[in-house]
Amino acid sequence: MCGIVGLFLKNDEMRPRLGDMLTDMLITMTDRGPDSAGIAIYGDEDEGCLKITIQSDTPDEAFSGLKENLTTAAGLPVGVKVLDTHAVLTLPSDSEAEVMSALADKGLRIMGIGSSMEIFKEVGLPRDVAARFDLRNMGGSHGIGHTRMATESAVTTMGAHPFSTAPDQCLVHNGSLSNHNQMRRKLARKGVVTQSENDTEVGAAYISSRIAEGATLGEALEDTINDLDGFFTFVTGTKNGFGVVRDPIACKPAVMAETEDYVAFASEYRAFADLPNIEAATVWEPEPATVYFWER
Amino acid sequence: MTTTDLREVNTTLQAAAKSQANEAYVVINPRGSHAMACGLDGPLNVTIKGSTGYYCAGMNKEASVTVEGSAGPGVAENMMSGVVTIEGDASQYAGATGHGGLLNIKGNASSRCGISMKGIDIVVHGNIGHMSAFMAQKGNLVVLGDAGDALGDSLYEARLFVRGSVKSLGADCIEKQMRLEHIELLKELLEKAGADAKPEEFKRYGSARQLYHFNIDNVDAY
Numbered sequence: 050m051c052g053i054v055g056l057f058l059k060n061d062e063m064r065p066r067l068g069d070m071l072t073d074m075l076i077t078m079t080d081r082g083p084d085s086a087g088i089a090i091y092g093d094e095d096e097g098c099l100k101i102t103i104q105s106d107t108p109d110e111a112f113s114g115l116k117e118n119l120t121t122a123a124g125l126p127v128g129v130k131v132l133d134t135h136a137v138l139t140l141p142s143d144s145e146a147e148v149m150s151a152l153a154d155k156g157l158r159i160m161g162i163g164s165s166m167e168i169f170k171e172v173g174l175p176r177d178v179a180a181r182f183d184l185r186n187m188g189g190s191h192g193i194g195h196t197r198m199a200t201e202s203a204v205t206t207m208g209a210h211p212f213s214t215a216p217d218q219c220l221v222h223n224g225s226l227s228n229h230n231q232m233r234r235k236l237a238r239k240g241v242v243t244q245s246e247n248d249t250e251v252g253a254a255y256i257s258s259r260i261a262e263g264a265t266l267g268e269a270l271e272d273t274i275n276d277l278d279g280f281f282t283f284v285t286g287t288k289n290g291f292g293v294v295r296d297p298i299a300c301k302p303a304v305m306a307e308t309e310d311y312v313a314f315a316s317e318y319r320a321f322a323d324l325p326n327i328e329a330a331t332v333w334e335p336e337p338a339t340v341y342f343w344e345r
Numbered sequence: 346m347t348t349t350d351l352r353e354v355n356t357t358l359q360a361a362a363k364s365q366a367n368e369a370y371v372v373i374n375p376r377g378s379h380a381m382a383c384g385l386d387g388p389l390n391v392t393i394k395g396s397t398g399y400y401c402a403g404m405n406k407e408a409s410v411t412v413e414g415s416a417g418p419g420v421a422e423n424m425m426s427g428v429v430t431i432e433g434d435a436s437q438y439a440g441a442t443g444h445g446g447l448l449n450i451k452g453n454a455s456s457r458c459g460i461s462m463k464g465i466d467i468v469v470h471g472n473i474g475h476m477s478a479f480m481a482q483k484g485n486l487v488v489l490g491d492a493g494d495a496l497g498d499s500l501y502e503a504r505l506f507v508r509g510s511v512k513s514l515g516a517d518c519i520e521k522q523m524r525l526e527h528i529e530l531l532k533e534l535l536e537k538a539g540a541d542a543k544p545e546e547f548k549r550y551g552s553a554r555q556l557y558h559f560n561i562d563n564v565d566a567y
Contacts, residue, residue: 318377318396334455
């Protein structure tokens with residue numbers, strides 16, 4: 050069991066409240082996943098800039114002097130915003146290769162890369178994880194979150210969701226994939242490298258690799274129904290919105306709500322209880338084996 | 346329920362039902378809570394103003410529970426008697442294993458509606474999802490809209506009535522003739538559920554009874 054939440058704002062005036070609303074939704078889903086929690090938040094973009102979210106188990110040591118090191122490597126100023134075990138780097142897009150190489154030298158973990166996406170995930174109760182990263186005060190256009198009850202791999206930071214395997218793309222999952230080892234080997238033969246033993250990371254890598262081969266996100270999600278075996282409700286975040294797909298058996302729950310101001314996704318209706326004007330929302334269950342999209 | 350604990354709400358409702366007081370309760374702000382008004386064992390009228398989570402009105406006996414919203418998975422699971430009404434939609438496995446009473450869903454029900462039903466009457470005013478009435482043993486499932494894939498798979502003796510289309514029938518489920526007795530039964534069920542439909546518009550589905558006994562011709566399949 051796991052919990053998924055997602056919120057896509059149609060009303061820009063609500064952007065400063067995105068983190069606050071998502072945090073409440075995430076905490077409500079603690080019963081479904083108390084092991085670890087994570088969130089991908091799509092915030093403001095800086096023209097010509099890239100954001101890289103990194104993580105270290107020894108942040109004091111790893112992040113000290115990082116700004117200077119990376120600025121030297123890039124040859125241009127690199128911004129470093131430290132949040133607990135994570136740091137969000139802001140760098141000129143054309144210095145990505147130099148910065149990535151400098152990060153690899155220091156052994157830092159990459160959580161996600163994108164023009165607007167930032168990813169924060171850690172082991173622990175969703176309430177504690179949210180507090181460590183101050184998720185409540187984050188703004189943005191949309192975000193997805195996950196509370197984990199581990200099945201296919203150990204309870205570790207790298208086993209927590211969301212998983213990002215391409216710029217501005219991420220995936221959260223409720224369920225378990227039964228052919229993930231086979232798919233991991235297939236992807237490896239194509240040169241797609243995964244970082245963990247986790248089944249969902251394989252799902253994320255599969256979707257990214259289909260997109261890299263020329264599929265649209267919609268087609269890649271359609272393909273998960275044929276190529277991934279097991280149970281899944283997937284929510285995938287993109288720069289412009291999010292997509293939802295459930296396996297044909299659809300035993301993993303999913304519910305959606307839409308008002309004039311937002312589209313919300315959750316594993317259970319409980320997560321919607323405090324959303325503004327939820328009484329007037331259209332609430333429905335996504336159909337099995339059907340791809341849904343919300344984009345701006 | 347913004348101020349009252351779920352356990353306190355259920356304990357109060359269960360005690361009121363047990364005391365045979367025939368009272369009426371209204372629950373406000375249910376906030377999608379799980380197991381709302383479950384295990385009621387006696388006459389009681391409960392109205393829940395809003396949407397509920399998993400297992401609402403489970404094991405209901407004699408009580409009448411109305412959800413003025415939508416219900417999460419497993420609503421009225423293993424219901425024995427009484428009436429459970431859902432004004433909105435119901436999630437998967439609504440009325441699963443129900444032994445008796447009426448589950449009246451005004452909206453749609455998703456997959457596995459009436460799975461392993463054992464005597465309950467379920468009326469769905471909208472559509473139902475895939476694998477509904479799987480291994481249904483007894484009782485009646487009435488659907489005013491359409492049914493999803495594999496309706497009535499491995500069905501025993503429950504009767505299924507569908508007004509709209511059926512995407513596909515499950516193993517051993519076949520269309521059967523609507524006889525006068527079925528028209529009368531359906532008329533009564535539709536009236537009880539306050540459904541605006543004519544019994545003549547429905548088709549009846551039931552078990553072909555081919556899975557009841559071991560067939561030597563199938564020995565290679567084992």
